[in-house]
Amino acid sequence: MGTETSRPKISIVRADFAAVARLLASPARAAMIEALLDGRSLSAHELAAVGSVRAPAASEHLAALVRGQLIRVRPQGRHRLYELAGKQVATALEAFAQICPTTPVSSLRASSQAEALRSARTCYDHLAGRFGVALLDAFLEHRWLVRSSPGYSVTASGQRTLRSAGVDVNALKRQRRVFARSCLDWTERRPHLGGALGAAVTTALLDRDWIRRRPQGRGVVITPAGKIGLSQAFRIEPVS
Amino acid sequence: MGTETSRPKISIVRADFAAVARLLASPARAAMIEALLDGRSLSAHELAAVGSVRAPAASEHLAALVRGQLIRVRPQGRHRLYELAGKQVATALEAFAQICPTTPVSSLRASSQAEALRSARTCYDHLAGRFGVALLDAFLEHRWLVRSSPGYSVTASGQRTLRSAGVDVNALKRQRRVFARSCLDWTERRPHLGGALGAAVTTALLDRDWIRRRPQGRGVVITPAGKIGLSQAFRIEPVS
DNA sequence: GGGACGTTTCGGTCCCCACCGAAATATTGC
DNA sequence: GCAATATTTCGGTGGGGACCGAAACGTCCC
Numbered sequence: 001m002g003t004e005t006s007r008p009k010i011s012i013v014r015a016d017f018a019a020v021a022r023l024l025a026s027p028a029r030a031a032m033i034e035a036l037l038d039g040r041s042l043s044a045h046e047l048a049a050v051g052s053v054r055a056p057a058a059s060e061h062l063a064a065l066v067r068g069q070l071i072r073v074r075p076q077g078r079h080r081l082y083e084l085a086g087k088q089v090a091t092a093l094e095a096f097a098q099i100c101p102t103t104p105v106s107s108l109r110a111s112s113q114a115e116a117l118r119s120a121r122t123c124y125d126h127l128a129g130r131f132g133v134a135l136l137d138a139f140l141e142h143r144w145l146v147r148s149s150p151g152y153s154v155t156a157s158g159q160r161t162l163r164s165a166g167v168d169v170n171a172l173k174r175q176r177r178v179f180a181r182s183c184l185d186w187t188e189r190r191p192h193l194g195g196a197l198g199a200a201v202t203t204a205l206l207d208r209d210w211i212r213r214r215p216q217g218r219g220v221v222i223t224p225a226g227k228i229g230l231s232q233a234f235r236i237e238p239v240s
Numbered sequence: 241m242g243t244e245t246s247r248p249k250i251s252i253v254r255a256d257f258a259a260v261a262r263l264l265a266s267p268a269r270a271a272m273i274e275a276l277l278d279g280r281s282l283s284a285h286e287l288a289a290v291g292s293v294r295a296p297a298a299s300e301h302l303a304a305l306v307r308g309q310l311i312r313v314r315p316q317g318r319h320r321l322y323e324l325a326g327k328q329v330a331t332a333l334e335a336f337a338q339i340c341p342t343t344p345v346s347s348l349r350a351s352s353q354a355e356a357l358r359s360a361r362t363c364y365d366h367l368a369g370r371f372g373v374a375l376l377d378a379f380l381e382h383r384w385l386v387r388s389s390p391g392y393s394v395t396a397s398g399q400r401t402l403r404s405a406g407v408d409v410n411a412l413k414r415q416r417r418v419f420a421r422s423c424l425d426w427t428e429r430r431p432h433l434g435g436a437l438g439a440a441v442t443t444a445l446l447d448r449d450w451i452r453r454r455p456q457g458r459g460v461v462i463t464p465a466g467k468i469g470l471s472q473a474f475r476i477e478p479v480s
Numbered sequence: 481g482g483g484a485c486g487t488t489t490c491g492g493t494c495c496c497c498a499c500c501g502a503a504a505t506a507t508t509g510c
Numbered sequence: 511g512c513a514a515t516a517t518t519t520c521g522g523t524g525g526g527g528a529c530c531g532a533a534a535c536g537t538c539c540c
Contacts (some may be wrong), residue, residue, distance in 0.1 A: 014426075015337040018270040024261030026498070036256060042516060057499055059518055070339065078507040078516050088338060095335030097255040098328060099310065127396075149414035174389035178418075266528075297529055299488050318486050318537040420489060 025070045028053045029061045032082075033070060037090055038218065041074065041081040085176040091177055094124055098214040102186070113217075118187045120211070121218040125207045126198030127205075128185050131222065136182075137200070151181035151195060162197075165233045166204040172196045205230075255416065263308045268293045269301045273310060277330055278365045278458065279298045281321040308401075331417055333438075334364055342426070353457075358427045360451070360460040366438030368425050371462065375441070376422075377475040378432040391421040391435060402437075406444040406472045445470075 026032050026197035028051030035042060035050045041223030060080055065071045070089055074081045085089055120131035127135060139145040144158025152163065159169045173179055175196045175235070183194035193201065205211045213219070222230070230236055264270050268291030275282060275290045277444030282290070286470070288298035300321055305311045311430045312327055314321045320373040324330055360371035367375060384398030394402065399409045413419055423434035431439065445451045462470070470476055 014342060015340040016343045017264050017274060017333070017337065017340055018267045020336070020340045021261045021264030021270065024257050025265040028257045030256075030258040030261065031384070032280070045515090053498085054500065055517065056501080056519080060498085063518085069341075080517070092335045093257070094341040095332045096260070097257065099332040100255040100257055100260045101309075102254060103256045150417075177390070193320075193492080268528080285485095293528085295487065296489080296531080300528085303488085305529065320487070 020068060020070070023065055023070060027051075027062065028057065029065060032058075032061060033065065033084075033093070036071060037080065037083050037093060038122045039084065039090070039125050040213075041078045041083040043081055047080075047082060066155065069189075101123045113219075116175065116214070116219045116221075117217070120220040120222065122202065122213070122220060123183060123185075123192070123194070123218075126183070126192070126194050126202050127211075128183070129169065129220075130188060130194050131211075131220070132192035133185050133190050134236055135234065136191060138234050139193065145180065145193075150178055152193075152197075153179070154197070161233065162201075165201070166207065167197070167200045169197075172200055260310070261310060263305055263310060266301065267291075268297065269305060272298075272301060272332070273305065275326075276311060276322065276324050277333060278362045279324065279330070280453075281323040285319075287322060288321045292423075302470055308418070332363065334384065340463055353459075356454070356459045356461075357457070360462065361458040362460060363423060363425075363432070363434070363455070366423070366432070366434050366442050367451075367460065368423070368427075368432050369460075370428060371460070372432035373425050373428045373430050374476055375474065376431060378474050379433065382475065385420065385433075390418055392433075392437075393420070394437070400474065402441075406447065407437070407440045409437075412440055 022034055023149045026034065031051045032047045035047065044058055044062055045055065047062060048055050051058055051061065053061070060069070062073070063086070065082075066073055069085050071082050073084045074083065118129055120127065120129040123132070126132070134143075134154060139152075139158065142157070142161075143155055144161050145152040145154055146214065154169055162169055180193060180197040181195035182191040183198070184190075200206045202211075205226070206213070208229060209223055210227075211220050211222050211230045264273065271291045272287045273407055275287065284295065286294050286297055287302060291298055291301065291302070302311070302313070306322075306389075307371050308315055312325045314323065334431065357370055360367065360369045362368065363372065366372070376385075378409050379392075382397070382401075382402050383395055385392040385394055393410050396456050402409050408465055417436045419435055420433060420437040421435035422431040423438070425432045431436070442451075442465045445466070446453070448466075448469060451460050454461060467477075
């Protein structure tokens with residue numbers, strides 16, 4: 001370590017919190033990026049609606065977010081689809097959300113829409129709502145997961161169950177991200193499954209077409225095939 | 241899961257990114273909170289200097305940060321000492337920093353000051369500079385730590401070595417925080433030790449008075465006792 | 481008590497930025 | 511080519527907030 005050989009001149013740097021924070025400080029931009037947190041790609045038109053602004057304002061907001069490396073754009077025909085610049089952005093913002101206050105969303109007048117959300121939806125990139133809670137309940141009840149110090153850890157039988165559903169637990173453990181964490185469900189007030197495992201299960205269920213995203217919003221529906229598959233794989237009866 | 245008993249009315253909430261982001265969006269406030277990230281308590285007077293503003297502006301900034309629950313205040317005589325509101329704030333901002341660009345700091349004209357920082361300093365709550373890098377080098381060289389998927393994991397001999405230095409590895413593993421991560425050193429361009437272990441080692445060395453914080457800034461000095469202790473405990477020769 | 485110092489409140493100025501409408505540019509489908 | 515739609519650029523307006531100096535309030539120490 002005492003190697004005092006010729007070293008390039010000192011350059012001390014510091015993280016520029018303010019630059020990125022300024023990007024999130026606008027309600028319109030915050031809403032846009034929050035809508036992208038679960039990994040979807042949305043057009044400028046859709047994101048304008050998300051941010052409650054007109055197209056011109058949305059265009060400038062999106063350009064700023066791209067400049068700040070938080071999102072990237074993928075032109076597709078006359079649309080331009082925006083998505084998160086990388087998984088690290090989602091991870092960092094998920095952590096950031098831990099110190100953010102929560103505000104009630106009162107814009108769900110239609111109770112059928114609220115009910116659909118409450119039944120099953122995504123929370124960033126994992127499953128929430130009654131379905132998400134039920135899933136975690138099943139995992140714990142069958143001892144596929146057990147409480148561990150940061151979140152949960154998977155048992156041998158859990159690993160087999162997950163493998164049969166197309167989830168490679170060992171690959172997940174190699175991720176930097178917290179393996180399996182508890183995430184408090186806002187409608188159910190009980191925990192659902194987050195972290196790398198929560199995201200992987202969601203991806204696997206989407207891949208098998210056991211669940212599908214509703215066209216807009218965060219709602220999720222369970223397909224007829226899903227009802228059968230879920231009851232066989234995880235021994236749960238999906239909620240109505 | 242099918243327990244459809246009488247449930248209170250639905251309340252859907254969402255994280256308000258914008259509210260907290262607005263607090264970090266001002267360069268003055270960002271600098272202030274960054275200065276508090278390593279756990280120190282600083283007075284309003286000192287934080288005004290950190291943020292390069294006069295006392296009135298600093299006072300308003302600090303009031304806003306307190307209102308936003310990012311910091312808390314502890315009156316002490318005619319001073320008011322400000323500190324982070326909790327460890328979760330430090331953890332969340334450490335993650336947030338991962339997606340922030342880094343800007344060079346050119347205000348270190350006095351090369352002796354720059355040299356001191358380059359020698360040993362804290363990076364948030366763990367050790368950096370030549371000393372921090374040397375520490376990680378020693379841990380890897382003696383195989384007390386080995387590369388693992390998220391960061392590093394400790395070996396049996398490493399655990400013994402750390403215990404003799406006053407660090408309880410098992411207690412650290414129970415923390416939610418990433419156990420031991422690699423953090424790129426800005427002056428050395430090589431990794432030093434971050435995460436829960438990095439913080440715990442720093443605390444242990446401060447407790448034994450092997451290192452001391454310089455009165456201002458992030459610099460750290462190694463005490464005479466530290467030179468002896470460090471060479472015995474970790475088999476490293478501290479940098480000049 | 482009185483001076484010194486740390487901190488906050490108040491009043492006022494200035495600038496940045498978020499927004500819009502109108503118009504320009506790009507792409508699709510007929 | 512032409513109409514329709516998606517997106518961006520431009521010019522201009524308005525509001526919020528970041529800052530300062532002056533002054534008020536609190537605390538310490540002689």
